[in-house]
Amino acid sequence: MAQLRVHNLAVSIDGFATGEGRTVEAPFGHAGGRLMSWFFPTRTFVAMAGHEDEAVGEGARGVDDAFAAATEIGIGAEIMGRGKFGPQTGPWQDHEWQGWWGPEPPFHTPVVVLTHHPRPDLVLGGTTFTFRDLAPAEALALAAELADGRDVRLGGGPTTVRAFLEADLVDLLHVVVVPIVLGRGVRLWDGLEGLEDRFDVETTASPTGVVHQVWTRRR
Amino acid sequence: MAQLRVHNLAVSIDGFATGEGRTVEAPFGHAGGRLMSWFFPTRTFVAMAGHEDEAVGEGARGVDDAFAAATEIGIGAEIMGRGKFGPQTGPWQDHEWQGWWGPEPPFHTPVVVLTHHPRPDLVLGGTTFTFRDLAPAEALALAAELADGRDVRLGGGPTTVRAFLEADLVDLLHVVVVPIVLGRGVRLWDGLEGLEDRFDVETTASPTGVVHQVWTRRR
Numbered sequence: 001m002a003q004l005r006v007h008n009l010a011v012s013i014d015g016f017a018t019g020e021g022r023t024v025e026a027p028f029g030h031a032g033g034r035l036m037s038w039f040f041p042t043r044t045f046v047a048m049a050g051h052e053d054e055a056v057g058e059g060a061r062g063v064d065d066a067f068a069a070a071t072e073i074g075i076g077a078e079i080m081g082r083g084k085f086g087p088q089t090g091p092w093q094d095h096e097w098q099g100w101w102g103p104e105p106p107f108h109t110p111v112v113v114l115t116h117h118p119r120p121d122l123v124l125g126g127t128t129f130t131f132r133d134l135a136p137a138e139a140l141a142l143a144a145e146l147a148d149g150r151d152v153r154l155g156g157g158p159t160t161v162r163a164f165l166e167a168d169l170v171d172l173l174h175v176v177v178v179p180i181v182l183g184r185g186v187r188l189w190d191g192l193e194g195l196e197d198r199f200d201v202e203t204t205a206s207p208t209g210v211v212h213q214v215w216t217r218r219r
Numbered sequence: 220m221a222q223l224r225v226h227n228l229a230v231s232i233d234g235f236a237t238g239e240g241r242t243v244e245a246p247f248g249h250a251g252g253r254l255m256s257w258f259f260p261t262r263t264f265v266a267m268a269g270h271e272d273e274a275v276g277e278g279a280r281g282v283d284d285a286f287a288a289a290t291e292i293g294i295g296a297e298i299m300g301r302g303k304f305g306p307q308t309g310p311w312q313d314h315e316w317q318g319w320w321g322p323e324p325p326f327h328t329p330v331v332v333l334t335h336h337p338r339p340d341l342v343l344g345g346t347t348f349t350f351r352d353l354a355p356a357e358a359l360a361l362a363a364e365l366a367d368g369r370d371v372r373l374g375g376g377p378t379t380v381r382a383f384l385e386a387d388l389v390d391l392l393h394v395v396v397v398p399i400v401l402g403r404g405v406r407l408w409d410g411l412e413g414l415e416d417r418f419d420v421e422t423t424a425s426p427t428g429v430v431h432q433v434w435t436r437r438r
Contacts, residue, residue, distance in 0.1 A: 191402075
């Protein structure tokens with residue numbers, strides 16, 4: 001049975017998974033790169049970005065990378081909220097915006113983008129984006145079919161992850177708690193009181209200062 | 220120079236340091252004992268409670284106890300908000316309520332209780348409670364004097380800790396992040412955006428599942 005997995009979802013110590021004021025230049029709003037600064041030096045990110053960085057070389061293979069790398073393994077499709085695809089809201093003005101990732105997005109699988117506003121499929125390199133207005137359970141059914149026996153990644157953002165957690169559809173939730181107080185933005189945990197009753201939780205502190213927390217749904 | 224230190228302040232993963240609906244029977248409201256369940260088996264708590272528990276004997280001496288025990292060391296006075304002293308609000312109806320701790324409270328030092336409502340000093344065993352309507356800096360000045368060269372513990376609750384953090388008076392903040400989603404109550408981190416700019420942060424995961432985070436003010 002295909003699992004629905006969330007990986008590398010960073011939250012501030014005060015529970016925000018993205019900042020306020022998201023734009024094309026600032027995908028995380030006023031949070032800037034601070035929520036993901038543990039991720040950029042990892043080998044997984046360096047390989048994903050497709051170039052070696054002078055500062056980090058091939059990238060680090062420590063605790064952070066061990067968790068980061070898990071996001072790639074056994075995934076056959078991704079579901080993302082529209083906010084992860086782009087900062088726009090409302091009907092698509094045109095189809096010029098093709099996501100943040102350039103001509104070769106790092107997914108290399110079908111991606112179901114949840115949006116109330118229709119748009120034709122978009123093929124970029126090895127990735128096909130399919131835009132649909134679906135409830136969480138329907139989206140998972142479609143993505144599981146597209147994944148062809150492999151798992152489905154739930155890519156975010158926080159509002160989308162929250163909706164799938166509320167619907168009890170998430171099998172694995174990997175959050176990265178970053179020791180910053182963001183103060184404003186989109187909260188991950190709102191409306192999820194008692195979530196721990198449905199999950200086992202394992203916690204690991206990384207020498208880089210972040211905490212990896214793996215929530216595994218009880219069976 | 221006396222330091223102002225916060226120890227053993229537990230917060231849920233969604234940032235609440237106490238629950239909703241506090242009463243005499245439920246000092247943490249709907250959170251019950253869940254925020255402090257890491258603390259009860261420690262040697263520090265067993266010694267503080269003044270009895271050995273059949274289940275835990277003398278108490279555990281692991282990571283949680285190492286952090287818990289630090290709260291006792293070098294402290295000459297405590298400051299607490301009125302909410303830590305009792306669940307009542309508004310003018311004191313009488314002086315029958317003498318705190319949660321019985322005839323021998325675990326402080327054994329002067330304790331400054333911050334309240335807008337006057338009340339005479341209360342001596343219980345080795346502890347003297349002094350009730351004052353003071354701003355954070357004034358409270359610290361009084362407590363430092365009472366501490367006679369030792370440090371001052373800021374005992375909580377979260378609203379009080381937040382006020383002292385906003386006033387930049389806290390030298391050390393030890394928080395314990397508990398992997399539960401509390402959903403409602405009093406948030407610790409609100410209004411403290413960018414707090415990390417003034418602190419160095421160290422994080423340790425305990426095998427019991429909680430995370431100890433030590434925020435040390437930069438000098």
